[in-house]
Amino acid sequence: MPELPEVETTCRGIAPHITGKTVQQVIVREPRLRWPVPADLAQVIEGQTLLSVSRRAKYLLLEFEYGHAIWHLGMSGSLRIVAADNPPMAHDHVDWLFDDGTVLRYRDPRRFGALLWCAGAPDQHELLRHLGPEPLSDAFSGDYLFQRSRGRKQAVKTFLMDGRIVVGVGNIYANEALFKAGIRPDRAAGRISSARYEHLAGQVKAVLARAIEQGGTTLQDFVGGDGEPGYFAQELLVYGRGGQKCVQCGSVLKETVLGQRATVFCGRCQR
Template identity: 55%
Template structure:
């Protein structure tokens, strides 16, 4: 599943092609995505795109009339193409721009979404989200306060969108390793001092992934729209059985919330 850095790179990739462009048509080739595509998305037609933003893993295409909400799901991707280019299999939604380009949502597994938020309203999918991890609102003190009394594993805690948005499986694994925190440790038993180590590490890990993904931007319109999981050296994710980069102990794997969780039994406590 695309995580926050991949979604942010997608936003940065499509933004230059959409901002201040007029949308002439919205074509829905398959309305059966994660949720049915509402007819209201056609209210974008004739509207100028005022901004392309991100909230958690949702992309927001804003206009004076309202906002289209895009989610890439498990396997979705966005492509900017010339108008008239033949559709690919699994191209489900197309936003046609007056400038001669089109934005297409391709989603083989159809777990993505294309929703509508009226001006002045707040869509239910966005209503109960926690702070963005790269903002000043996300702090160690916030994590500490939210964790009191929590018996759930800290990895699941930091992946909870009500606590903080966008810390997906890959970056939760990596951040906890860098902070030396065992992923199964109860969130409520972690001290403020340890959260003071973890919060900036989460910020740094996500920021680095976004920065590394920036190299794909210059070719975004010609690419397949898949920034991918960037060419970075992952320290624990996907490395079960390999030696820890710090102490050379064999890395272990457990399942938490149906997700692969890799950690060092010596470095993480």
């Protein structure tokens, strides 16, 4: 599933090609996504100029004069820039044709993604209004994590992956950040010190920034907005390596399930 770095990579990949251009035609081949594509989407968007492309959590926000399109890639979705004469393939569900011939194409084999319209402020939309801070922002810090974790008995990994606490720290990057911070993923969130949370917050920022720099993590379906895969998978230290040797101490990495998600850690390096 595309996580924050993959969505950020897509955002940066498509924005230069479509910002400032006018949507000439909207083609919806398959409206049955996670939620139905609004029936009047073409009527609303056609003729409007795209003002900006940004990201909030794992959502892409495409700003127009009279509202925002909210796009979520789901588990297997991708947005790509293609030529107007590039024929659609199976699972190419939505095309936006711009006035210069550029096409923004949405592909989603599993159809778990979403394309919605928001006429008001996007941060007040029901999908976004309860989200926590962005992990790469100043609002996210060790002190913030420490304060929000007091009294919590849940595992720190599930705490870190809660979008109401902080957005976009998905399973892959939670595993990696906790390993780099030396914290066991099953340790109770409320039993971690302020100093250790400070270290963890720094590692979350570093891991995500590095993943964005590498274009995301390709494990199955993800490609960026330019159709190229991400390469951060080549740098994963624990995720997907259960039963292999720890790169730091050589002991065998343990694998378990926390919050129904695969969790890998080193019993010696993480405590």
